[in-house]
Amino acid sequence: MRSKYYNFGSTPDWIQDTYQYPDILDIIEQEEKAKKARRRKRTTGYKPSRDRANIRARLGAGAFVSKEEAAYYRRTCTPFELAELERFCALHDCIGIASLFSSSDRGLNHGYSEGYASTVLEMNGRSSLVMMPTATPDINIDEDSAEKVHTVLDVLQNNLHEDFGEALRFLAQTCPTDITEALGMTDALSVEFEGCYVKRVESSWEQRLDDFKVDVIVSADFMLKVPAEHYCGDKTMLVYRDTRRTIDYRFRYTFDLYGVNGYKTCSGPITAPVQYFPEDRITAQSEWTTNRILRPNLTAKDFPILARKMLQDIYPEALEAPTRLNGELLVKRLSRWLNKRYRRMKLRLRKEHLGKGDGVKGRIIFSDMEVLDGDGEPIKFKAGDIVVNLDEMRFDTDVLVTIVHECVHVYVDLSFFMLQLMAGKPHYSFIDRTSRWLKSERKRQGSDYQMELIEEMEKQDEKLTAYVMMEESVFRSECDRMFAITGNDRTPPTLMWMLENLSAEFGASMQMTKIHMKEVGIPQAEGIWNFIGNRIRVPDHAVSGVWSNGIVYTIDTPDAIALTSSSQRFAQVLLSGKYIYLEGHYVLNRPKYVETASDGTLSLTPYAHEHIEECCLAFRPRRRRKYYEYSCGAAARTKKEGNDKYKTVELVSEPGDADYDSENMSFSDNAQLWGELAGSLHGTFHDALQMVLDEIGVSQTTLASRMGISRQAFQKWLKRDLMMKRHVVGICIALRLDMGVSLKLIELASLRLGCYGPDPIYLHLLCDRNMTVERGNDILVAQNYKKLNDGRQFEFDLLDFDPTTQEELRRKYGIADEK
Template sequence: MEQSLREYAGWAEEEACIPGEDPVEEMLRAREDEKRCPVQAWLVPVVDDMDRCIRERFSTLILQEMNARLANGELSLLLGNAAVSERIAPRDLEIGTITCWRLNRTDFLADVDLSVSMTVEKEGRDIAGRFGFCLGLWFCTEEGFSCEVQELHLAADKPDRSFWKLDRFLVPILREDEIESGAERLWENLLPGIKDPKDRTARMLAEKLGLEIREMRLHCQNRTRSILFFREGTVLVQDEKKPGEEDFPLPVSRQVPANTIVINTAARSECRDLDILHECIHYEWHLLFYRLQKLMSTNPLEIRYRTVRNSIGRPASDPLRFMEHQARSGSIALLLPQNLIRGKAWRLFQQASTYPSVEGYINHPGFRWDRVIRRLSDEYGAPRTTLRRRLVQLGHPAARGAVNYVDGRYITPFAFTEEHSSRGQATLVISRKALTDLYHRSSEFRQLMGRGDFVYADGHVCMNDPQFLRPTKEGARLTPWANAHADACCLWFEKVWLRENEESVWLFGTLNSNEDYVREYDRFLDRRLSLTARERLARRNRLMQSMPNDFPDALVYLMENRDGGKVTLEELAALAHVSSKTVSRYRGGMRSGYNPDVVVALCIALHLPPWLSRLMLDKAGFSIKSYGPRGHYGEILDCCFMDTIPEVQEYLRAAGYPELKLQED
C-alpha cells in the first residue's frame, strides 16, 4: 500500500506581519503561541469497532447465555452463594470493557466485562447487589461473524491471555519487538526448511499464504504501489502507449480474483519484493479489521472520513495509521531479519571508523553508515534506502544521514547530534519540489527565504553564512563542520500523517529552526551577527541608496564588491552561462533594454540575496510578481540563488516552468 512522501506546509494561512516588526521574530512568537494551544484538525476514518458490534449485535446472545448459566446454577457456583433471582432482565445487565485477542488470521477471542444486578441468598437473607463477570466469546470470521460462547469467570478472576491484544478495530497492538518476532515466526511457520534469508523470496511467502500476484497499470493511481484484494473485485487499468502513439489507450475495467496482490506498474517502487511483503503482512495480521469493515480490498479510498479537532496532538483513533506502520515495519523485518542485520551492520560500522576522511570531510557516523549500507545493499540485493530505514528501526538513528537520494542524486552524507537523533519523523533533508511547495503554501517560509537568511544547499535548507556554506562548481555545499553538525545550521521538517485529495499520504508539516540563529542572522548586512532587526533594516536601506541608480553601474559595483571576492567579466559569463559579449554589453549600458532571463541569471551567478536581486531587477526595469509569465522569478531567486544555472534550469524543467533563455542576438 502506498507510503509516499508528499510535501506540504501545515500553516498555509497568509498572515501579514505587523509594520515595523522583524518578520522572523513575529514568526517565532506565532510558533510559541501555537505550542501553547496546538489546536489542529484531523481526518480520521469512520469505521466500525467491536464495542459497538457486540453491544448492537450480540447483547441478546450474551443476555440469553447469562440467563442459561443462572438457570443451571453456574452463577451460584461462581459467586459461592445461591442466586435467588429467577432471570436477568435486559436492564439488569450492563456491558463494560471489551478486550479482544488474536488467535489467528481469521479468529479472535473477546473478553466481555459484565455487570449484573441480582439477588443472592447470604447467611439466610436475600441480598440484592451488582456482581462482575467476564464472559469469553470466540469469533470466527471465515463465514461472516460467527460467535461461540466460551468460559465465564468472575471479574476478579479474569484470565490473562498470552495472545496478541487487539484494539477495538481488531488491529493488533504491537511493540516493535513483537513486530520483529511476528515477522520471523511467519517465515518459520510457512517456510521452516529455509533458514538463509538469501534463499527466501517475497513471492515464495505470498504463494505459501495462498496469494496470487498480478501486475497491472492502474489508471490515475500513480501513488498506489500495490493493493491487496481479500475478495473478488475490479480495478480500472490503462495499458502503456504503443510505439508511435501519442495518447494512452482508454482505461478498461478488469476483474481481480479474491486473495490477489495487484502490483501497480504505473507507480515507482524502490523494491517490488518489499511491496509484496507489505501486503503479506496486511493479509496475515489485518484480515480481521477488513472482515469487520466488510471491505473488498485494503484500498483506503473505500473508507469514509470525518474531521476531528484535536488540541493535544495526532488522534490515536485512526486504525489505518497503525496498520500501515505495522506493514511497513513488518515487511522490512521480513526482508532483512534483525538476527542477520544487527550484528553484521555494527561490525562493519566499527570497521568504517578507521577509514580516512574524504575531500576534507570528517569521517562522522553519516559517512560510516553510508559505507555500511552500500556494502549490505550489494551483498543482499536490498535497496539502499530500505537498508537505511532498517538500521534506524534497529536503533541507529544516525543512519538517517546516509544514502539520501535527492533530486536525482545522492547528497553528501551528513551527521547531527545525539540530542536531535530521536526526533521521530523529523528530517533535515528536503527536495527542491518539497521546498517550492512549502514556499508556495507558507507565507512565513517565504519571508525567511526572501530575506536571504537561508539557502538551499545539497538537500538542506541551511543558514546563509560562510562558516556553514561554501561555493563549488556543483553549487552551494555545506562546509565540513556544517556537514558534521547539520542540526546546528539547517532547518528541520516534520512529517505528519494526514489525508488530502482522497489519498492517504505523508505530508510535510511544521517548520522548526534554531531560534538564536533565526532571530539574529542576516549575513549580507551583519557579518558579526550583532545588529538588531531595525539596525539591519537601516543598513539595508543605506546600501540600496548608495548603489548606483542605473543597472550597468550597479552590476559593475556588485562584481567588484562581491561577497566571495571580485569576479571578472569572463568568470561571470561562465557562471551565468551567457557570452562574455553579453556581460560586456550589460555592464557598458550599450543596450536600451535588457532580457529579464539574463538579469535573473546574472543575479543567481553572483549569489545575490533575494532582496538585492529584486533591487537589480527593478533597476533593469522589471518587477517581481507572484503571477503572470514571470511569476516563477521570485521563486527561483528566493530558493535557488545559491545554486548553479544548470541546477536552476533543471528545477524549472521539472516544475513545468519555461527555462531561462540566455542566448541573445
C-alpha cells in the same frame, strides 16, 4: 435487536428450543442471486466506456451498463440501432432505459436462530450455565455501513443480533446462584439485572480461522435483596435491603471465519463470571493479543519477533544469512503454507497494468472482483490473487517490496479480512492511503476510531515488511561485519557505501534500508540519502558529536512556510536575517559555513557538512498522519504522494555557538530544579501544593482562574479530606508542572494512575507541557469523561486510591470488601 425474540422456555432443565433453521438450499440460492447482483454493480473508480461495440455487447448479455454509457450509445445510434434498442427495452418487461441501470436491493437475510439453547458446563469444578446458539450472519445491514470497518462487536450486535443485556437478564432469571456466589452474597433473596456495558474484547491472534475464540468482557450491574438487621428501639428486626453490585462477565464466542461448510458461523456464548473461567491464552492475555478488529496488538519489540516467526514458517533460509527474497517463491510458499491449514485457500501472483495516477501499487484480493485496467477495461480477479500494478513501479525494488507487503497482509491480517467478509459487506474494495473518499469523510464526521485502526494496520504492515526483508539479527550482523571492515567509521561516505551494499544485498529500497539502519542503532544514517520534495537530493551531512534521537536539520520550503505561520519563534529567527536557506538547511550566513563558487553560487562548506549541528537550525518532525480507504475484499499498497514528513514540525534550537550551548545548559539546569522540587515535597497533598505554589510564585486565586473556576469553589475542593483525581491532574496542567512533580502530587493525594478509564488520557495530558485545561476538557468530553474542573458532584472510585487509603475508606463508609 435480538432481545424481543427470545424464547427461553419455562422448564428448569433448559430443553433445546424448537427453532426451524432455514433450508440450506434456499441459502445457497440466495447467495447465488446476491453474487449475480453484485456483478452488475460498478466499482467506485469506474470510467464510462466509449466503445460502442463493447456497450452493445454488454446490453445484449445483460451485464452492467451505466447511465452515461447508455446515453452515449443512444446519442450515437443509427436509426436501425435505435429501433433495436427500443425492442430490447420492450422485451425486458417494458421498462424504460433508465430502469435498466438501477442497482438491485442491497443484501439478503440469511436467517438466524432467535433464542438460546441452554446447557450446563463443568468449569473449574463447578457447574455454569452456557448459552450456545450457532448462527450464520444476517448480511441485511444498512447501506451506510458499506464503507465501514466492522469490529467484532459490530458483527455480534448488527449481524448476529446479540443483546448482552438480555442475555444477562436471562442469566439472572434462570441461574442466579452464579451471580450470588461470585459476589459472595449467597444469602440474597433475589437478583435483578440493572444494566451493563462492554469493557473490552479479548482474543489471541495465533488461532485457527475455523476455531477462532473471542471473549467479550461485559460489566453488569445487579440489584440484590440481602438480609440485614434493623434496630427498632430494643428490638432487632431482620429485613431485606436492596444492594447494587457490579460483576464482570465473560462471553466467549467461537467464530468459524474460514467457513468449513461453505459459510461462516458463530457459536456461543459460553457465559460465566470472569473468575470462573479457566486460564488459557485468551484469559491470560500474555502473547499476541488482538484488538477489536482481530489484528494483533503490536509494539516496537514485537516487529522483529513476528517477522522472524513469518520467515520460520515461509522462508527459513533468510534467517541464516543475508538473503534477497524471491517474490514469486515467497507467494508460492505462503500459498502452500496457507493451503495446508485451510483447504481451498490458495494464492496467485499476477502482474498487471492497472494504470498510473491513483497511487495503487498492489492489492491482495480477498473476494472475487473486477478491476479496471489503464484502458478502462475490466479485469477479473479471484480471491487469493496478489496483484502488482506494473504501471506504478518506478524501480525494480518496488516490485519485491510490494509483493512482500501483500504477503504480510495475508500472514498477519487474514483474521481481520475474514471478519469483514463475515459482516456480509456487499462491496469489494481495498485499503488506499491516498483516498479522496476518506479525506472527505474525515471532514464530514471528524476522526473515527475504526479508521484509526486501519491506519495503524497499514503503518504496522509497512514496518513489518522491512523486518521481513531485512531480518533484524541477520541485518545487525551484516552491519557489524561492514563496520569491522571500515574500522567503525560512521562518516557519510562510509554510511552511503553501507547503504548501497545493504540495499542491494537484501533487495530493499534505499529509503527503507536507511530507516532500518536507524532502527538497529545507527542514528548517523539520518544525515544521508535525504531529499527535498522527493526530487532534489540534499548533500550528505554529519554532526560532530552524538546525533540526538528524533532531530533533523533538513526542511522543505513549503514546510518552512507553514512553520512560519504556526511558530512565532521560528518567524522571529528568520526575520533576524542571520540565516539563509541552502541545500535544504537554514544555515548561519558566515564564511565559516557558507562558501561562494566562481559563478556566484552559494553552498555549504565541507566544515558545515561535518558540523551540521553547529550552524543549522534543528527541527523535530512530529508523527505524520496518513490516509487510507477501506472496504473489505482486498488490501492495496500505495505510493507516497509528496513529501509530508514535516507537515508538522517544531523548531528545537537555534545553533548560535554560545547561544546553542547555553540553551543545552539551561535545559539541564531546569531539569535539575524540577527534580529537586519533586524530592522536597512531603506531608499531605495540601501542604505539598502550597510548597509548589510558593516555589513558582502563583497564588491560589491565580490557580483557580487558570482552572476556570471561582476561588470559593477551589477553596471548597481543598477543604475535603479526599481530592478528586481529575482535579489534581487539572491543577498540575494549569501550573504546567514537570512530570516528576505531577506524579509526586498525585502520590501525596493517595491517588494512582491506572491503565483503564480516563487514566491513560490523564497521563498523556500531563506529558504535554503545552497542554491547557480547556484543551484537556475537550479531549475528555469527546471520550465521555468528566472535565478536569467538573466539581458539581463529589464521588470517588476506590480504585483511584492506593491500597492503604482504600482500607480507610472501606472502614469509614462501611463499604464491604468484594471477594
